[in-house]
Amino acid sequence: MEVEKTMNQTVEKKSSLGIVxxxxxxYSMVYMDKSMISTAVIPMAQxxxxxAGQTGLIMSFFFLGYSLMQIPGGWLADKIGAKKVLMLSLGVISLFSFAFGAVSSLMLFVAIRFFAGIGHGGYxxxxxxxxxxxxQPDKRTFIQSIILSTSGIGGILAFTLGTNLINANWRYGYLGLGGLFLVSMILVGIFVPKDATSDVTVxxxxxxxxxxxxDRNVIVLFVAMLLxxxxxxxxxxxxxxxxxxKFGLSIT
Incomplete structure (x- = not known):
């Protein structure tokens, strides 16, 4: 019994590590995408x-889609399950990342970034x-903090890998990004289970x-995050x- 218990704990740890x-x-790819557009618009504008107004539209419509999908994304995760929404979000972003690197029209740039934002909102x-x-409840905040730390990793990837690809050709950056999102979707499909694996009291x-x-706390946090x-x-x-x-610095 003791050996079986140890084996189960080992399997559980490996499973938890895979999920994380x-x-x-x-998350790294999500933040890489958010950051990379600020560099990509420089050669795109040229x-x-x-x-500035047109490049501002490209960036703004992404956040419009993101904002509109944030609450429905949470609702969908409750209704159909987190894994389905995670994979759908990553699949949508991957598709529109590839599309962004292939089109040559301002309206298409704006529309594609809007739908990419929709994909981001569900993640x-x-x-x-x-x-x-x-x-378990006593581990959730710690796990969440580990996952959120990847926002920094995404920024580093955007301004190293992404910037070098953009410097060669901005379209390469988005083709590469689409591929990375596709890999992320596959990892979620493999490691994230459909249903709860821990005994959670609901x-x-x-x-x-x-x-x-x-609720007062919700309003205060909303305003703080907005600012x-x-x-x-x-x-x-x-x-x-x-x-x-202003300073003539190169992209790299």
């Missing part, structure tokens, strides 16, 4: 004579759902959505362009 690594891979809430379903009490969005993201994504999106235009 798969979710981390997807190739297609785009002004973060589904990761939270997957963590909640597969790990409360049967249902809280109406109106009560959630009117933070104004600074974060505004800076991240425009700083490379400013450095290139």
């Amino acid at each position: 690594l798969a979710l981390m891979a997807g 190739d297609f004579n785009l002004d 973060p809430p589904s990761v939270t759902k997957a963590v909640a379903s597969n790990f 409360s049967s009490k249902k809280i109406p959505f109106s009560q959630v969005i009117s 933070l993201n104004f600074l974060l994504y505004g800076n991240m999106s425009w700083l490379p362009t400013i450095l290139a235009q």
